[in-house]
Amino acid sequence: MLQKIEDIFSIPELRKRILYTLFFLFVYRIGAHVPTPGIDGGALAEFFAQQSGNLLGFFDMFTGGALSRLTVFGLGIMPYISAAIILELLxxxxxxxxxxxxxGKEGRDKITRYTRYGTVLISSIQGMGIAIGLEAMTSPSGAPVVMFPGWGFRLVTMITLTTGTVFLMWLGEKISEKGLGNGISIIIFAxxxxxxxxxxxxxxxxxxTGxxxxxxxxxxxxxxxxxxxAIVFMETSQRRLPIQHVKRAGTTIRGNAGSSYLPLKLNPAGVIPIIFAMSILAVPSTLATFSTNDLVQKISFMFSPNSAFYYLLSVATIIFFTYFYTSIIFNPDDIAENINKGGGVIPGKRPGQATADFIDYTLSRLTFVGAIYLAAVAILPQLIIKGFNVPFYFGGTSLLIVIGVGMDVINKIETHLVSHNYDGFLKSGRVKGRSLI
Structure with missing residues (x-):
């Protein structure tokens, strides 16, 4: 292992990228401890101590505790991810x-620009919403969270949180450009x-204490x-559809030009369906923190981890969003058209609609397995730990993100090592990770 680490730092480009990444993450963690003005930190910490099961606690996990402390990075990078997903759906x-x-690149640059504008808009709305919500919050001991409520506090909070998210967006882009791996994913990982x-x-x-x-x-x-x-196995699993390439002269086939394959991931949607599902299911319990109405409290209980209905609905929504998001990011007709344009055919399938139908059929079966896998990762750890009555929470969602991003970084390191005639970071096999967006 020491020899592998020495090999990594002996490559100037790889060493520079690793040091850049560590420096940017250091800046991120420093900013995650700079508080927003006008907040009673102690009262806010007491309030968030009771929010582990709702939307606030869910998103606080992605910010590394910055939301519960309401630092300048309190919104984290989630507004950017939300904007990117919305653009993808649109x-x-x-x-x-x-x-x-x-x-191509020109089109992607324009979409990236729209994503940035969307990030600013979403951050501003969320920042103002959080500022207004904080003014009504008190700690369990009765202390107000906001020391000096009013429009001054609201504007300062909105600007501070929006600026923090925009800075994180820039930081993520710099990590992608000069560092190692997908910058947005690495920030969430950190x-x-x-x-x-x-x-x-x-x-x-x-x-x-016993x-x-x-x-x-x-x-x-x-x-x-x-x-x-299980996560490593499922994230690296794929179905490879064979593609036979032929040489053409006009409409006449002149011979075999080689073969390749179309890799279809077992879980093409990544962690996005879990984020969608958990965000929606956490809304009732979040609203209940601002209301004492009996009906609201009953609905909140049904949507809490203490209810069996919560787990059944979680599985159903994760499966639905897995199919929905996969249908958005994969278009079998476009894939079939690209295969045909490249002079390739799937053996036994006619070019055109027959190929598209076969890809759609295969992808549907893979998506079902991937959806069950995502639901199991999100739900089973909660049920098992709850059964053991362990007084801390272990989330499969966070583990899925950490492992996926870690595999992606290791794959990048292996690529650099192999390109410089070194053995890979691992003794055998290749690790293929994913970015979150």
Whole structure:
């Protein structure tokens, strides 16, 4: 392992990219501790201590605790991801965006520009909403979260949070350009990993006080390792459709020009369906924190992890969004057309609609397996840990993100090592990760 690390840092370009990435992440973590003006940090911490099961707690996980402290990076990079997903969905409904997507680099640059504008708009709306909501919040002890409410506080908070998100967007682009891997994914990865030391410290404290037994901890670690192995296996699995290329002279086939394959991921949608589903399911419990109405509280309970209905609805929504998002990002007709334009055919399938139907059929079956896998990753760890009555939360969603981004970074490192005639970072095999957007 030491030899591998030495090989990594012996390549000037790779060393520079790693150091750039570490520096940008250092800047991110510094900013995650710079507070927004006008907030009582103690009262806000008490309030968020009760929000682990709702939307606020869910998004706080992606910001590395910056939202619960309401720092300048309180919104994190989620507004950018939301804008990117919205633009991706709009390409189906808006012909202009669909045309831009086909125009190569120039079209992608315009879509990126629209995404940035959307990020500013979403951040401004969310920033103002958070500022207004904070003014009505009090800690469990009754202390107000906002010390000096009013339009001055609202505007300052909106501008501060929007500026922080825009800076993170720029930071992510710089990591992608000068660092290692997809910058947006790495920022989310860093935010999640930043909470691990505190979780370990809390676990040690619980063991010292006797609230957590050693046998229970061993079982939890075994579950984490099993889930990790399952995620790695599923994320690297793919269905390879063989493609036979032929030489043509006009409409006449002149011979075989080689073969290749079309790789279809078992989980093409990534973690996006879980984010969609959990965000929607967390809305009722979030609204309940601002209301004492009996009906609202009953609805909130149904949508909380204490209700069986919550888990059934979670599975259903994750499956739905997996199919929905996969249908957005994959168009079998376009894939079949591109195969035909490249002079390729899938053996046993006629070019055109027959090929598109076969790809759609194969992709539908893969998506079903991927949807069940995502639902299991999101739900089973919660059920198992709840069954063991372990007093801390282990989320399959965060583990899925961490492993996916980690695999992507390792793949980038391996590419650099192999291109400079070194052995890969791993002794055998290639690791293929994914970015979040």
């Amino acid at each position: 390409t189906v409904a808006v012909p202009h965006l669909a045309e831009l997507k086909k125009q 935010g999640i990993v930043a909470s691990f030391p505190a979780a370990v410290s809390k676990t040690v404290t619980l063991m010292k 609230e957590l037994q050693i046998i229970t901890l061993i079982l939890v670690v075994a579950i984490i390792l099993a889930v990790t192995a």
